[in-house]
Amino acid sequence: MFLSVWMVYPTVRTVLRSLYSDKGDRFVWLSNYKRLFTSDTLFTAIKNNALWVLIIPAAVTAVGLVFAVLVERVRWAVAFKVAVFMPLAISLFAVGVIWRIMYQQDPDRGAINAALAGARGFVSHDGVLSRARPSSDALEGSTKRGFTLKQPVRAGGVAVLGLTAIRTPEIPEDAADAVRPEPLQGGIAGVVWRDFKAGGGTPGRVERGELGIPGATVELRNADGKKVDSTETKPDGTFAFDKVADGQYRVSVGSGTFAEPFRGVNWLGDRLITPAIMFAYIWVTAGFAMVIIGAGLASIPRDVLEAARTDGASEWQTFRRVTVPLLAPVLTVVFVTQIIGVLKIFDLVLAIAPGSSTDDAATLAYVMWQRSFSGQNLFGLGAAISTFLLVLFIPFLIINVKRFRAEARG
Template sequence: MTEKVDGPKAPREDDTSRGPASGPAETPRTQRRLGPSPTVAIAFLLPAALLLGIWVVYPIVYSIFRSLFDATGSGFVGLGNYATIFTDSGMLTTIRNNLIWVVVAPIVVTTLGLIFAVLTERIKWATAFKLIVFMPMAVSLMAAGVIFRLVYDEDPGKGVANAILTTVHDTFSSSQGYPDARPREGDQSGVVADKGAIVTKQPVQSGQPVLIPIVGIKPNIMPSAAQPAKAAPPGNALSGTVWFDFTPGGGGKNGTPDATEKGLPGMTVEAVKDGQVAGTATTADDGSFRFDGLAAGSYVVRLPQSNFEASYHGLTWLGPTLITPAIIGAFVWVWAGFAMVLIAAGLAAIPRDSLEAARIDGATEWQVFRRITVPLLSPVLLVVFVTMIINTLKVFDLVFIIAPPSVQPQSNVVALEMWRVSFGGGNNQGLGSALAIFLLILVLPFMIMNIRRFRREDT
């Protein structure tokens, strides 16, 4: 496996035992021990040992003790702070969020990384693609947070996420959106409401303009592009006008487009014959519509129900319900490149012969992927997966930056809560220490895993 791809970058079992200039014969480990005296070794180690001792090891011990005391550090509370972590409702939300993070984010990142790594093998511009996807790794999580605050802006006119959603939505159902609008009914009106749609009472024919008066439109829904209503120019085609039959300030004649009354743009109009839609038109800014190329005859003109549904404005990404998935999305954006590059390196190390052999034996691409590629990749996939679990447990910056102040409680995670409780206004270093220890306990299994794996591979 290791001889196939030669290069210092491929992850290999024996990566640790080789250097840039490893000679033909590796010297046995024991011979290295004939070095200088331990005093010299200690001198070389001293700066690192001091720093690690004071800044890392001592704080662990200190935090264990500090977590057993109250906010000011004077009263011993035993495991009280830990009890708070598991009973306080805000804390439980925090833990629930961490759980969502740990379950969702590593799976999504690893899966995407695998897909990207496999797909990049099939394109010529793989290097460019990898650079693009990998680039967020170099960007600070702070900047990534600002980037995604912009992406998730609720206004589809500003936030790219909702802009895409509304565009896709509108492609499949075009609707200007006039909720609560209804026809002006009555004897002199030619239209009537029918199962959410608006239809003409009588079939109409071309040359005879159809007037469709609408009421019940709230001012904030009125499109700014709307022009004063105009009757469609006479002609051979079936035509008419959809307008807001309401004169601001009173006056005006019901059922007739008066000078100050505005047309309703973007309304979908259907010409129906025998229950079948024979033609579709959309109203112009002055509310006029015209069916071109329609066979002569009588039609019922209908404004379908879709006109009267509220128009789609996308999702409230930064609201209390979607905030955690939204931030996980940003996390995936940041880390997918890491997963991809690692997995691609693992992929490059897979012996091609076994893949070829399987293909020659008639295995489909999917079978090759499922039965050979993935099992051979499993060590790399595990590394990526575990690294992502550790990263999700420590996630701080993204939540802090992306969640607006009002939804911070709903998006909270342990690492952020620790900072908030101890420095960000909480001023409770007892609880803060307990949270730090809690976080340490969460990563402890992976710490042990690292040590065991290192011992196994280094000997």
């Protein structure tokens, strides 16, 4: 009785409703379904749902299997299991908030981008002079290409590369007062410095109180534009190419010096939003898969594994040929459960995707809510989306019913 009021009746109603217009006053046949497959956002939702189904069940099952196998080998398994299992008890909404904090774009706020920035710091030294300009028209170029001295230089010449529009905090701490270097016999000397001091000064001249720029990359190119040498500046901004063959050279400050600082990956932007939500979802469900698979693992008789090992199977072979096949039913359960869960994914999309990228993150369950209940009141379309979802569930529904009929008979 109860079930028929709240479930059977509404289900039938929804299917019928999907054939009516949004206001419910007109019978429109299948045009809601036509909208479902032709509108851009809805199409994205279908595509996203397909991605979810293709990626997540496999990923979650794999992660769960790896965790279950690994955790079997340590004594503190319970602690690990609790840590991984915990997210399952938290509401998906709170999980969304948690990951939105993690995903914030500014590396000073979002932990993931902070970690990436840290990792980048190990690999390459970031230039910070991202807004630098030449101090005079002796230089040409841009921060993207680097700044090159217009006037070619020969051996014995001195290259002065003045830059400006550099904020004081951007200058490395070891910077010393800039010095105009002495010419070098058979080589090229020069200086890269901040051609600016309080109260003015003459552009293009190294003056007292102006700071050298340490650590800038200086490149030397021959007349053909080929890079022949490069060096880094000292604390006072000076540099030197000791031995230079005859000919004219162009001296430039390499673009690497002006590299944009790491501004953080835009996880919640339109391109990465779905993978970002998926990752959070794996974080939640890995514990579920681990526990179910772990229980399956525990029920494998020890002597079967022992026998395989005694027969000379390596650990990997035992895993591949004995453990996994014996686990197949459990893995299937996890896999199917995940498909069912993923088809309905809603909370995480709503909680993680910021307004600007909801259209790109949308899933069927999400657009169903959005079109019908977030003020748009498109009930005909919403009913069509729901019915479409139900259709996707029908194969699993039939499998379930068949399984229980078989059980009831046997």
